[in-house]
Structure formats: C-alpha cells, structure tokens
Amino acid sequence: MRVLQVCAEIFPLLKTGGLADVAGALPAALQAAGADARVLLPGFDAVLAGLTEPALVAELPARGQVPAARLLYGQLPAANTSGYVIESPALYQRAGGPYADGNQQPYADNHLRFARLGWAAAELAQGADAYWRPALVHAHDWHAGLAPACLRALGSPAASVFTIHNLAYQGSFDARHFAELGLPPEFFGVDGVEFHGGLNFMKAGLFFADHLSTVSPTYAREIQQPEQGMGLDGLLRTRSAVLHGILNGVDPAVWDPAHDPAITATYEPRRLGRKALNKAALQAAMGLALVPDSPLFIVVSRLTEQKGLHLVQAAVPGLVACGAQFALLGSGDPGMEAAFRKLAEETPASVAVRIGYDELFAHQLVAGGDVIMVPSRFEPCGLTQLYGLRYGTLPLVRRVGGLADTVTDCSLEALDDGSATGMVFDSFDEAGLATALRRALALYRRPRDWRAVQRNAMAQRHDWGVAAEAYLAMYRAALGH
Structure with missing residues (x-):
C-alpha cells in the first residue's frame, strides 16, 4: 500500500507541537508494518536542510493565485523516512516561524502557502512523480486540510484520510480568499469549505476526506458534542461512521529512560533508584534546593489557558507550603510567563522556571521530576503524559481526551489491582486540581x-507499532477493502 503523509512539520527537523512528533514517527512505523509510506512537506529552511540527495521530480503548476513550485524528492535521514519537499522560497523561506512572523502574527498569505501543500498532494496522486503514486493520501491537521478537496477537484482515484490533531486550530480565512485557491466555485458552500461565511481548511478536510481520525478514542467522542466540537460537531456527528480515534504512540528511539543520552543517569523499572540521580541533576541545573525527598512537580507545555496553566499557577504556593518543588519549561501567554517568573523570584529554592523550549532539557525534566502535570481543559491526545508514564514520572491529568484514555487514577481499588498509573481529576477548576495534588502528595x-x-x-505500552496497525486498518477501509 503506497501512502503519502501530508504535514507541515516533522520531528526533529521542525517542531512547534505534538504534530511534529507524530509526523516524525508514523511513517517509519507504517514502513515497519509493511506499507510503502512517504511524506510531503513544505520547503521550510529546516526541512530543506534535512533533505539529502534531493532530486527534482516535477514542476508544479500555478492553481488560481497559488504559485507554481518545484517538487523535490530525497531522504530525510533525521526522521528515518523519505519524501517530497515543495521548494518555493517566496512561500516558505522566511525569517519568522512556519506559521507566523517574529511578532507571532500569522502570515497574511497562509491560505496560499498551505493550499500549495494541498495541491501538491493531489498532483502526486495524479502522477507528478512518474515512479511513485500514492493509493492513499493521509492529511494531518488544518495545514493539509485542502488536500482531500484538491483530490476531489482533480478527480483523483486515490483515497484520502484526514486526521484532526487539535480541532481548536482550524485554518480560518476570509471568504474573499476562496477565489484565489483554484478550487471549483461549487466547493464554497455548506457542502464544502465554507464555514459561517468564511473559508475553513479544517472543514475542508472533514467534509471531503473518505475517512477521518483523531488522536484518541475519547477525543473522537468529545468533538461530536458542542462543548468541544468548536462549531464543527454537527458535521462530525454526520460523519461519525467514518471517524476513528487512534492513540498516538511514543517513539522508543527518542523516549526511553534506559537508553536516553540526554539524561544524567539511565534507568529502568528494576533500577528505579537511579532516577534520583536525574532529580538531583535537575535540581542543581535549575537552582532548586538539593532536597532528595521533596516531591518535584514539573510542567513541559505551551503556556495557555487550554493547558490549565492558570490552575497550576494558583496551586504552586500551596505546593511549596507543603514542602514540594516545582519546575516549568514552556512559553506562550506573556501574562502567564510573567506570573510564573514572579513565583520563581519569590521562592527560588522551591520554584524554577525556564521560558522557551529545549528538547534535550525536556528529557531532563521528565527524567528528573516526580509528577508531570497536564491539567488541560481539553486534550486531543497529549504526549507529555505518555513520556511521564514511560519515565516513571507520574502524570497528574484531567479526565479528558487522550489523558482519560492513558492514565488510571491511584484510587484504592486501582492500587489494589495494580492498574494505577497516576492522578486523575474531573472538574476544570482550582478545587479539582487541588484534590489531585493532595492525592499525589499522600x-x-x-x-x-x-x-x-x-x-x-x-x-504501559503506547508504541507506534500498535498505532500503525490501527491506521492501516483505517486505510483499508478508506480504500474500500
């Protein structure tokens, strides 16, 4: 089965969130399961730098106001896969990030930049590469949302799958931009890419793809209800028969405490005592008091309301009063950044904050912490709790989305039957989090x-081999097998 994975970023070349981790691990897992999988990516600087032995495959034509581009093929050894990269310096090679400029303002032409990605996927399915043509196109998140629509516009025989990684980010644009995309006029309507009078890339994927998936069974149910459906719950209910919830995995080549080169001391369940060496190293690196028996709570996250970090901010003084420590790595909302910095300034021996993101230091935090906090308002799957499980850093999570599917609360019953793996709470408020924190301290x-x-x-085993088999089953369904 020839499968084309279409995504905007890929670990370790370019990462802004969990999408990159999925894109970096799934192709290799599909290959191991017997599929012939390749990726398609925009030609951002970091992606082009990671492409070896590039060969020109095709000159892609302009579509409406979507510029022409060159399609390259080569190896992406850092991601352990091969694939296609769209070379278009005017679209992708910019001083800012992949989606926004240095001031975090989305690029005004994002609709054209990611329409180019969708058209390139469809053009590959139509034979742009004379030596390889996908039977199925798997588009990831709103950036690739136009791919199923472009396939339909070209009358492609390829099947399509669209995966929602986070329904909150939809790729919404003014309706006037539709005319620039090169799609048939009838595609702009309720049965198409129109959403409340505007243009919506996420809706395009949800409407035109043969099968849909999202990254956990619970989130697949949640997004069919108004509270988490982000206005698209009606469409998702209509398409529920082809909507699948498939949990993300953890790449053992990247996240494995027994062989992780980024941490101070490797360890495994039979040698858990060595985990303390990582805690001591983390305390020293962040300027915390070197107190081995002080429970160390950590956060590795974007600082947003969705992630529940305002609840964590309110809880930190109480944790410190109980003798615990707290360490955070992340960035996001400027007000939250300032609030966490202030907490660290007030109690530097107990609270440490590093604003920004550092992949290697994230490993050190997960290895050195005792509890990893993920108290999200909603969470499609979540990866940090999976890293915590693998490293014996107990997740403290809210019972939503993939968090509910992967963490079992340490109730008396779960302790008794050996199923407890962390702390779980329900209400998205300070009282709910406080209850879980007391349970963790106890x-x-x-x-x-x-x-x-x-x-x-x-x-616990949340590996990509299991996920790859589930994706292959969905692909077969989409192909009509």
Missing part, C-alpha cells in the same frame, strides 16, 4: 506504593 509519602505505581506506569 501517595508520595508512601514510598512502597509510589514505587509500585511507577512500575505500573513504566509497564
């Missing part, structure tokens, strides 16, 4: 139970 004061839950957590 468990930490029982070292034997704490170690048992750590081993339970590390025994």
Whole structure:
C-alpha cells in the first residue's frame, strides 16, 4: 500500500507541537508494518536542510493565485523516512516561524502557502512523480486540510484520510480568499469549505476526506458534542461512521529512560533508584534546593489557558507550603510567563522556571521530576503524559481526551489491582486540581506504593507499532477493502 503523509512539520527537523512528533514517527512505523509510506512537506529552511540527495521530480503548476513550485524528492535521514519537499522560497523561506512572523502574527498569505501543500498532494496522486503514486493520501491537521478537496477537484482515484490533531486550530480565512485557491466555485458552500461565511481548511478536510481520525478514542467522542466540537460537531456527528480515534504512540528511539543520552543517569523499572540521580541533576541545573525527598512537580507545555496553566499557577504556593518543588519549561501567554517568573523570584529554592523550549532539557525534566502535570481543559491526545508514564514520572491529568484514555487514577481499588498509573481529576477548576495534588502528595509519602505505581506506569505500552496497525486498518477501509 503506497501512502503519502501530508504535514507541515516533522520531528526533529521542525517542531512547534505534538504534530511534529507524530509526523516524525508514523511513517517509519507504517514502513515497519509493511506499507510503502512517504511524506510531503513544505520547503521550510529546516526541512530543506534535512533533505539529502534531493532530486527534482516535477514542476508544479500555478492553481488560481497559488504559485507554481518545484517538487523535490530525497531522504530525510533525521526522521528515518523519505519524501517530497515543495521548494518555493517566496512561500516558505522566511525569517519568522512556519506559521507566523517574529511578532507571532500569522502570515497574511497562509491560505496560499498551505493550499500549495494541498495541491501538491493531489498532483502526486495524479502522477507528478512518474515512479511513485500514492493509493492513499493521509492529511494531518488544518495545514493539509485542502488536500482531500484538491483530490476531489482533480478527480483523483486515490483515497484520502484526514486526521484532526487539535480541532481548536482550524485554518480560518476570509471568504474573499476562496477565489484565489483554484478550487471549483461549487466547493464554497455548506457542502464544502465554507464555514459561517468564511473559508475553513479544517472543514475542508472533514467534509471531503473518505475517512477521518483523531488522536484518541475519547477525543473522537468529545468533538461530536458542542462543548468541544468548536462549531464543527454537527458535521462530525454526520460523519461519525467514518471517524476513528487512534492513540498516538511514543517513539522508543527518542523516549526511553534506559537508553536516553540526554539524561544524567539511565534507568529502568528494576533500577528505579537511579532516577534520583536525574532529580538531583535537575535540581542543581535549575537552582532548586538539593532536597532528595521533596516531591518535584514539573510542567513541559505551551503556556495557555487550554493547558490549565492558570490552575497550576494558583496551586504552586500551596505546593511549596507543603514542602514540594516545582519546575516549568514552556512559553506562550506573556501574562502567564510573567506570573510564573514572579513565583520563581519569590521562592527560588522551591520554584524554577525556564521560558522557551529545549528538547534535550525536556528529557531532563521528565527524567528528573516526580509528577508531570497536564491539567488541560481539553486534550486531543497529549504526549507529555505518555513520556511521564514511560519515565516513571507520574502524570497528574484531567479526565479528558487522550489523558482519560492513558492514565488510571491511584484510587484504592486501582492500587489494589495494580492498574494505577497516576492522578486523575474531573472538574476544570482550582478545587479539582487541588484534590489531585493532595492525592499525589499522600501517595508520595508512601514510598512502597509510589514505587509500585511507577512500575505500573513504566509497564504501559503506547508504541507506534500498535498505532500503525490501527491506521492501516483505517486505510483499508478508506480504500474500500
């Protein structure tokens, strides 16, 4: 089965969030499961730099006001895959980030930049590469949302799948831009890319793809309801028969405490004592007091309301009063950044904050922490809690989306039957989080139970092999098999 994965970023070449981790791991997992998988990416500087032995495959024509471009093929060894890169310096090679400029303002021509990605996918399905043509195009998130529409516009025989990684980000543009995309006029309507009078790339993928998926079973159910459907719940309910929830995996080549070169001391369930060496190193690196028996709560996250970081901010003084420590790595809302910095200034021996993102330091945080906090308002899948499970850093999560699917609360019953893997709470408020924090502190004061839950957590398997088989089953359904 020839499968083309269409995405805007890929780990480790370019990453702004969890989408890159999926794009970096899934193609290799599909290859291992027997598929012939390649990727298609925009030609951002970091992607072009990671492309080896590039060969010109095709000159892609202009579509409406979507510029012509060159299609290159080569190896992406850092991502352990091969694929196509759209070379268009005017569209993709800019001083800012992949989606926004240095002032975090979205580029005014994002509709053209990512329409070019959708058209390139359809053109490959139509034979732009004379030696390789996909039977199925798998488009990821709104950036690739036009790919299924472009396939339909060209009458392509290829099947299509569209995956929602986060429904909150939809690729919405003014209706006047539709005329620039080169799509048939009838595609702008309720049965098409129109959404409340505007142009919506996410809706394009949801409407035109043969099958849909999202990144956890619970999130697949949640987005069919108004609270988390972001206005698209009606369409998702209509298409529920072809909507699949498939959990993301963790790449063991990147996240494995037994072989992680980024951490101070490697460890495994039988040698959990070595985890303390990582905690001591983390405390030293962040200027925290070197207190081995102080529970260390960590956060690795974008600083947004969706992630529940305002709840964490309110909870930190209480944690410190209980003798705990707190360390954060992340960036986002300027007000939140300032508030966490202030907490660190007030109690530097107990609270440490590093604004920004550093992949290697994220590994050190996960290895050195005792509890990783993910108290999200909504969470399609979540990856940080999966990293926490793998590293024996117990996740403290809200019961939503993929968090609900992957973490089992340390209730008495779960402790008794050996299924407990972390702390789970329900209400998205300070009281709900406080209850889970008390449960975490109580468990930490029982070292034997704490170690048992750590081993339970590390025994969980959320690997890409399982996910790849689920994706292949969906592909077969989309192909009519």
